[in-house]
Amino acid sequence: MMIAFLGPAGTFTETAAKNAFADLSPETFQPMASIPAVLEAVAQGHVSAGVVPMENSIQGTVHVTIDGLLSHPRLEIVEEVLLRIEQHLMVTEQTRTDQVTEVWSHPQALAQCRAFILDRGLCEVQFDSTAAAAAELAKQQRTDVAVIGPKSAATEHGLSVVQSDIADVSENWTRFAVVRINRTEAALPGVAPTEKNATHEASRFAQQDKKTMLVVIPYGNFPGVLASILNVFATLGLNLCWIESRPTRLRLGTYQFFVEIQTGTENDSLQTAISVLEAYGHGTRVLGSYERSVVSS
Numbered sequence: 182m183m184i185a186f187l188g189p190a191g192t193f194t195e196t197a198a199k200n201a202f203a204d205l206s207p208e209t210f211q212p213m214a215s216i217p218a219v220l221e222a223v224a225q226g227h228v229s230a231g232v233v234p235m236e237n238s239i240q241g242t243v244h245v246t247i248d249g250l251l252s253h254p255r256l257e258i259v260e261e262v263l264l265r266i267e268q269h270l271m272v273t274e275q276t277r278t279d280q281v282t283e284v285w286s287h288p289q290a291l292a293q294c295r296a297f298i299l300d301r302g303l304c305e306v307q308f309d310s311t312a313a314a315a316a317e318l319a320k321q322q323r324t325d326v327a328v329i330g331p332k333s334a335a336t337e338h339g340l341s342v343v344q345s346d347i348a349d350v351s352e353n354w355t356r357f358a359v360v361r362i363n364r365t366e367a368a369l370p371g372v373a374p375t376e377k378n379a380t381h382e383a384s385r386f387a388q389q390d391k392k393t394m395l396v397v398i399p400y401g402n403f404p405g406v407l408a409s410i411l412n413v414f415a416t417l418g419l420n421l422c423w424i425e426s427r428p429t430r431l432r433l434g435t436y437q438f439f440v441e442i443q444t445g446t447e448n449d450s451l452q453t454a455i456s457v458l459e460a461y462g463h464g465t466r467v468l469g470s471y472e473r474s475v476v477s478s
């Protein structure tokens with residue numbers, strides 16, 4: 182059994198994956214070069230599950246993840262994992278920070294530290310992950326470049342942390358999705374995420390209720406179409422915790438909606454909502470149903 186994650190070693194996603202599967206040995210975890218590569222490895226059955234970032238509290242949705250889920254009809258989300266994100270500035274041993282003119286990282290990490298970057302007039306270069314940027318800097322040994330990312334990326338790639346807590350907002354959280362092939366399609370052996378134990382990071386969150394992620398592809402583009410969809414949930418007393426619109430990619434100005442509902446798929450009201458939406462002619466797809474994790478105060 183293998184668990185794919187956005188690599189290389191040292192990413193935030195690696196930490197999230199190891200929190201979700203706390204009982205598995207280190208060699209179980211397989212770094213992949215990009216988020217689409219993680220999803221592809223799961224969809225092809227090359228690994229039992231994958232872990233990908235989904236949403237950040239400062240920067241919002243990781244679009245490459247949710248778009249990727251749409252293009253893999255066999256995948257579903259089986260767990261969400263919350264991780265506190267601490268961004269650090271790291272350089273090679275021989276770098277003086279006043280020499281730095283460029284900063285490298287994943288686009289989400291760069292965006293989370295935008296005020297810090299603008300303040301110093303640094304040029305941004307995007308990488309597939311924070312640790313990919315760290316690995317490249319370690320290889321090139323440039324003294325005009327710094328990387329933004331987790332302390333684990335510095336440790337893994339031999340860089341020195343010169344500044345910590347550099348995100349625009351210090352209360353910075355990312356939620357990750359554990360994805361696997363739809364349970365009804367695959368009988369994969371023993372890949373259920375481990376129970377959270379008292380010692381690991383995720384134990385800081387109380388598990389409450391369930392959530393279901395649904396994609397609604399509206400039938401037509403008429404005045405009030407979104408309102409009519411939302412009204413179905415409101416009428417049935419279903420609480421929405423997240424909504425995101427993404428282009429259908431068919432025609433400019435047409436959208437599909439990701440809706441996260443605070444209940445499980447076994448809830449009759451949710452089943453009714455899906456039936457009503459379909460009766461109206463809207464397309465629906467359940468992207469997963471999982472326990473809701475909440476940030477503890």
Ligand SMILES: O=C(O)C(=O)C[C@]1(C(=O)O)C=C[C@@H](O)C=C1
Binds near residue numbers: 235243330331
């Ligand atoms: O690059 C990493 O270290 C990642 O795990 C990716 C990622 C993301 O895509 O959001 C994960 C958490 C942080 O929000 C920043 C980057």
